[in-house]
Amino acid sequence: MKNKPLLIIGGGGHAAALAEILLKQNKKIVGVVAPELIAVGNVFDGIELFHNDDDILKFNPQDVLLVNGIGSMPFKLLREAIYNRFKKLGYEFATVIADSAIVSDYSVIGCGVQVMNNCVVNCGAAVRDNTIINTSSSIDHDCIIGAHCHLAPGSTLSGQVVVENNVHIATGSNVINNITIGRNSIIGVGANITKSIPANSIVYGARAIVKGLESNDS
The missing domain is CATH 2.160.10.10 (Hexapeptide repeat proteins)
Known part of the structure; x- marks a missing residue:
């Protein structure tokens, strides 16, 4: 994985599971982007919360990697839509x-x-x-x-x-x-x-x- 700070999109269980993996690997997480944090536990404690997807645009694509913390379920297209939107804007997504x-x-x-x-x-x-x-x-x-x-x-x-x-x-x-x-x-x-x-x-x-x-x- 490229050695850049990480910005996690999503505040649910999948995002929390990813955050725990990354924190154990001593990765730097600069923020989580979600309307609210719904994950059980305190894995996001101490990480800045941004409430709107457009807040991602405050970060230069060259300075951060995104982590797609949106879960994947049948008939739910949000995860793919998030990925495609920000890839087109020049952002890269971290492989975890x-x-x-x-x-x-x-x-x-x-x-x-x-x-x-x-x-x-x-x-x-x-x-x-x-x-x-x-x-x-x-x-x-x-x-x-x-x-x-x-x-x-x-x-x-x-x-x-x-x-x-x-x-x-x-x-x-x-x-x-x-x-x-x-x-x-x-x-x-x-x-x-x-x-x-x-x-x-x-x-x-x-x-x-x-x-x-x-x-x-x-």
């Missing part, structure tokens, strides 16, 4: 890797990727920009994970899995090797994926029932 994560020297980790506690990213894997690899997730060899994805806690990808952009893989899901998951898809909690999934799909249940997003009533 927890000390407890195991990340191969032979993997490729993109801009703004967040690899949380106890994750594994094996050799030959590539994780694209602004993706979250959340707590205790496992990515095996030669997987390719697209941009703006979220692998929720405890998800497991076997080798040579391709995950296209904007995919949400929920907690406890398992994906066998040589599977492709199409863009904008949602893999539900505990689903077992044994065949490739088309783009714009919702998959749910341990036996992986596939449903098109256009027919989703939620």
